[in-house]
Amino acid sequence: xxxSKTSEDKVVVTVDELKKMIRxxxxxKIDEIDIVTTATCGIMSGTMAVFxxxxxxxxxxxxGEKIYLxxxxxxxxxxPNEYLGSVDVVVYGTSxxxxxxxxxxxxxxxxxxxxxxxxxxxxxTYKRTITLDDIPTARMIGTRMAFKNYSAFTNLGxxxxxxxxxxxxxxxxxxxxxxxxxxxxxxxxxxxxxxxLGKRVLLNGAEGVILGFGTRSSSxxxxxxxxxxxxxxxxxxxxxFITSGGVEVFNTVAVPVEVxxxxxxxxxxxDENIPLPLVNVVGRSIIDIGNxxxxxxxxxxxxxxxxxxxxxxxxxxxxxxxxxxxIKRMPHLGNRPLPTEDCFGCGICTGACPYGIYSMKxxxxxGIPITCxxxxxxxxxxxxxxxxxxxxxxxxxx
Numbered sequence: 001x002x003x004s005k006t007s008e009d010k011v012v013v014t015v016d017e018l019k020k021m022i023r024x025x026x027x028x029k030i031d032e033i034d035i036v037t038t039a040t041c042g043i044m045s046g047t048m049a050v051f052x053x054x055x056x057x058x059x060x061x062x063x064g065e066k067i068y069l070x071x072x073x074x075x076x077x078x079x080p081n082e083y084l085g086s087v088d089v090v091v092y093g094t095s096x097x098x099x100x101x102x103x104x105x106x107x108x109x110x111x112x113x114x115x116x117x118x119x120x121x122x123x124x125t126y127k128r129t130i131t132l133d134d135i136p137t138a139r140m141i142g143t144r145m146a147f148k149n150y151s152a153f154t155n156l157g158x159x160x161x162x163x164x165x166x167x168x169x170x171x172x173x174x175x176x177x178x179x180x181x182x183x184x185x186x187x188x189x190x191x192x193x194x195x196x197l198g199k200r201v202l203l204n205g206a207e208g209v210i211l212g213f214g215t216r217s218s219s220x221x222x223x224x225x226x227x228x229x230x231x232x233x234x235x236x237x238x239x240x241f242i243t244s245g246g247v248e249v250f251n252t253v254a255v256p257v258e259v260x261x262x263x264x265x266x267x268x269x270x271d272e273n274i275p276l277p278l279v280n281v282v283g284r285s286i287i288d289i290g291n292x293x294x295x296x297x298x299x300x301x302x303x304x305x306x307x308x309x310x311x312x313x314x315x316x317x318x319x320x321x322x323x324x325x326x327i328k329r330m331p332h333l334g335n336r337p338l339p340t341e342d343c344f345g346c347g348i349c350t351g352a353c354p355y356g357i358y359s360m361k362x363x364x365x366x367g368i369p370i371t372c373x374x375x376x377x378x379x380x381x382x383x384x385x386x387x388x389x390x391x392x393x394x395x396x397x398x
Contacts, residue, residue: 010034010398012256012391014384015183022268030259035391035398036267038185039202039254039384042150042178042375043241045164046143046215047093047249049106049230051135053117055128056085061121063087068118071097072105087119093249096240101247103240104325109138110204111235138230140203144214146253147223148186149274150375152177152290152365153281163281164245166372167323167348170281175365176372180380181271181292185255188269190262191222200397201226202254202387205234207396210255226253236341237379242323250324250344250376254383256391256398271296278366290365301345301378303358310336310357318349318358346373 013021015038021029051074055064064087067074074089081087093102109115109132119126132138153165153176160169165176181187185201199210208228217223237252257263272293277286316337319327326342327349329335339349349358351371362370390396 010391012037012388014381014388015039015188016381016384018267019182019270022270027268030264030267033259036188036257036259037254037384037387037391038183038188038257039252039380039387040146040180040184040375041237041252041377041379041383042180042250043164043248044142044145044251045094045248046145047102047106047251048141048143049091049093049102050137050139050141051089051091052086052137053089053130053135054086055117055119056126058085059083060085061119061124061126064119064121066120070100070105070108070115072100072102073097094246096247099242099247101240101242101249103238103247103249105240106140106230106249107235107239109135110230110233110238132231140208140228140230140233140251141211142203142214142224142226142251142253144216144223145203145226145251146185146255147179148191148221149179149181149184149276149292150177151179151284152276152278152295152370154278154287154365154368155282156280156287157282161281162244164243164248165281165374166244167242167321167346169244170372173368174371175278175368176374177276177295177365177370178374179276179292180375180377181274181276181296182269183377183380183384185253185257186222186224187274188263188267189255189257190266196224199255201256202383202390202396203228203233204237204252205383205386206230206232237383239324239342239344241344241346241374242325250374252376252379252383254380254387256387256396276365278368288366294365295363295370295373296377297363298361299363300361301376302343303339303345303347303349303360305338306357306359307333307336307338309353309355311355312336317354318352321348321352323348344373344376345378346376348372
């Protein structure tokens with residue numbers, strides 16, 4: 001990469017543009033490129049938010065003991081904030097009440113929605129309705145994000161299994177998977193923590209910084225720890241994801257990768273060369289090794305919809321089963337339930353509607369059909385394009 005160039009002068013391509021060049025036998029063009037904007041989107045359980053929330057006037061209470069945001073319990077501290085009428089709070093993305101989890105709470109806050117806060121202190125209760133604008137500090141920290149791809153899961157047992165890797169209990173003879181394959185940032189670079197530390201990225205559309213390798217990071221299965229200000233995030237890129245094992249949280253991460261000698265060979269990697277282990281959901285024992293081309297090649301990223309099949313049922317099963325709560329009733333279409341932009345492309349709706357409104361090519365892994373997808377290439381590619389545009393405009397400094 002020519003470091004003498006300004007950001008606006010650099011040749012920037014998105015990761016999917018680069019992979020198309022390589023498939024067209026134009027890989028020599030990589031030498032003309034300075035930056036590749038890589039990205040991934042998927043469930044990232046190790047997500048939490050750190051808030052500083054004013055609750056009441058100073059002196060109103062000594063210090064908070066318990067706190068709930070839209071019913072989700074937060075963890076107060078470590079700062080006691082004695083007699084300040086405010087609290088420091090950590091909320092886990094995987095905390096939930098009913099089918100409402102931390103991911104949905106974070107999305108609501110970023111979208112500017114009102115959130116009800118209930119604080120308990122020394123036998124008294126204090127309430128306040130707030131928006132993100134009322135929270136001076138709101139910082140997301142991902143303790144393990146953008147895993148250098150992941151695994152596919154299947155059930156070898158006879159009985160359906162309750163699991164975080166599927167919206168419903170996973171049946172024998174079906175599979176789910178995570179990972180954006182060749183789009184993934186860590187798949188496209190030489191993973192050295194010293195080089196990653198302090199690197200600027202986009203987390204859910206907000207500029208963030210890599211804090212180093214994340215928890216459970218290991219050679220060949222690296223992940224990163226990231227922090228970013230939630231005030232600058234775009235609600236499209238994050239949210240909750242309901243599973244049969246609890247409510248999870250998804251995020252979208254984009255990372256600019258310099259085209260240098262260390263990264264060049266990694267940038268040429270395609271889905272068909274990236275292993276995707278198939279493991280038994282109980283015990284995590286590896287059954288066999290597939291690859292990411294099996295699950296992503298020519299797959300549909302969003303469902304096809306035949307609205308004329310809709311019977312406008314009083315209880316819409318796809319609406320009830322949608323992991324991201326993306327299916328809403330549309331008044332301008334006779335109140336029929338249809339997906340909004342919150343659709344994650346997971347594929348659950350295709351098997352949920354008895355009238356076959358939804359269809360989708362989900363592919364298979366080692367001959368086992370995918371029935372739930374927990375990564376979203378649509379969002380990943382959109383944030384990759386957004387990062388490219390920001391670099392070209394000089395809005396994102398490298």
